[in-house]
Amino acid sequence: xxxxxxxxxxxxxxxxxxxxxxxxxxxxxxxxxxxxxxxxxxxxxxxxxxxxxxxxxxxxxxxxxxxxxxxxxxxxxxxxxxxxxxxxxxxxxxxxxxxxxxxxxxxxxxxxxxxxxxxxxxxxxxxxxxxxxxxxxxxxxxxxxxxxxxxxxxxxxxxxxxxxxxxxxxxxxxxxxxxxxxxxxxxxxxxxxxxxxxxxxxxxxxxxxxxxxxxxxxxxxxxxxxxxxxxxxxxxxxxxxxxxxxxxxxxxxxxxxxxxxxxxxxxxxxxxxxxxxxxxxxxxxxxxxxxxxxxxxxxxxxxxxxxxxxxxxxxxxxxxxxxxxxxxxxxxxxxxxxxxxxxxxxxxxxxxxxxxxxxxxxxx
Numbered sequence: 001x002x003x004x005x006x007x008x009x010x011x012x013x014x015x016x017x018x019x020x021x022x023x024x025x026x027x028x029x030x031x032x033x034x035x036x037x038x039x040x041x042x043x044x045x046x047x048x049x050x051x052x053x054x055x056x057x058x059x060x061x062x063x064x065x066x067x068x069x070x071x072x073x074x075x076x077x078x079x080x081x082x083x084x085x086x087x088x089x090x091x092x093x094x095x096x097x098x099x100x101x102x103x104x105x106x107x108x109x110x111x112x113x114x115x116x117x118x119x120x121x122x123x124x125x126x127x128x129x130x131x132x133x134x135x136x137x138x139x140x141x142x143x144x145x146x147x148x149x150x151x152x153x154x155x156x157x158x159x160x161x162x163x164x165x166x167x168x169x170x171x172x173x174x175x176x177x178x179x180x181x182x183x184x185x186x187x188x189x190x191x192x193x194x195x196x197x198x199x200x201x202x203x204x205x206x207x208x209x210x211x212x213x214x215x216x217x218x219x220x221x222x223x224x225x226x227x228x229x230x231x232x233x234x235x236x237x238x239x240x241x242x243x244x245x246x247x248x249x250x251x252x253x254x255x256x257x258x259x260x261x262x263x264x265x266x267x268x269x270x271x272x273x274x275x276x277x278x279x280x281x282x283x284x285x286x287x288x289x290x291x292x293x294x295x296x297x298x299x300x301x302x303x304x305x306x307x308x309x310x311x312x313x314x315x316x317x318x319x320x321x322x323x324x325x326x327x328x329x330x331x332x333x334x335x336x337x338x339x340x341x342x343x344x345x346x347x348x349x350x351x352x353x354x355x356x357x358x359x360x361x362x363x364x
Contacts, residue, residue: 058091070189141202144178226344262353287321
């Protein structure tokens with residue numbers, strides 16, 4: 001019987017080794033996609049609980065792989081060890097995917113692209129150097145980064161505040177958690193000094209890099225999420241809804257391509273935004289209007305409107321601003337927090353016209 005089990009294991013191991021090159025990135029992708037579908041289809045609070053569960057399971061498999069390879073757990077769990085790298089990839093993809101989605105939807109790509117780029121680099125590194133990722137000295141900095149990403153999303157929900165020092169607190173908690181996690185594994189696996197030094201130094205680099213990105217406003221103000229933002233020719237409140245008058249959009253415009261507004265002299269142009277924030281998290285939002293000077297090509301601040309943001313509405317708290325007598329040319333309206341972090345941006349071009357284009361009504 002033992003021989004049969006042994007040969008079955010050897011056969012499964014050979015098959016796994018043969019297709020490992022494809023299974024590892026595929027499992028990462030599956031974890032990422034499943035988490036994306038989870039985020040867009042269920043309650044945000046439920047998504048956060050799942051995110052925490054993914055982080056815990058990722059930690060479990062990191063600990064299991066290192067303890068098993070050190071001979072601490074014996075050989076009875078060899079089947080679990082064989083497929084543990086796939087589980088590691090799945091939960092890594094899940095945590096990274098959910099964090100990525102929160103940060104992707106929480107800000108304008110124009111501003112937060114360095115952070116998004118960092119997520120992509122981590123995914124590529126994890127695929128190309130997947131065997132290195134099974135080493136503890138690389139796993140701990142990765143785990144620190146992911147813990148930081150999770151805590152920085154969860155704390156504003158839990159504490160119902162966008163206080164910037166909560167981001168620092170999230171980083172401190174992530175750093176302590178990942179280093180204590182490393183210490184708990186190191187007690188049994190006895191890693192060498194090089195591994196300990198590398199894991200510690202890179203984890204501190206992660207901490208300071210994340211804080212640097214945040215205080216230079218290159219990290220979006222999670223958990224605020226722009227549900228929708230667009231310019232409009234008219235706006236009216238009716239029975240608790242907003243009725244927007246807009247030109248029917250082309251496919252390119254729906255994908256975010258810059259819009260052209262054909263306006264008469266003295267006519268208003270509105271910018272509407274809907275921003276999601278957690279229940280009981282009330283803050284202030286700014287609409288900053290800027291015009292591109294055609295001579296200097298510099299962006300000139302033209303107006304700033306502040307309004308309260310009330311959290312809890314799934315479709316997002318709705319607000320708007322408007323201006324009249326806009327000059328012809330390029331305009332943009334930044335949607336910002338009082339700290340200056342960009343939540344979103346609306347770009348459009350104004351052209352003078354004696355005729356108003358055909359409009360449709362959108363109810364928001």
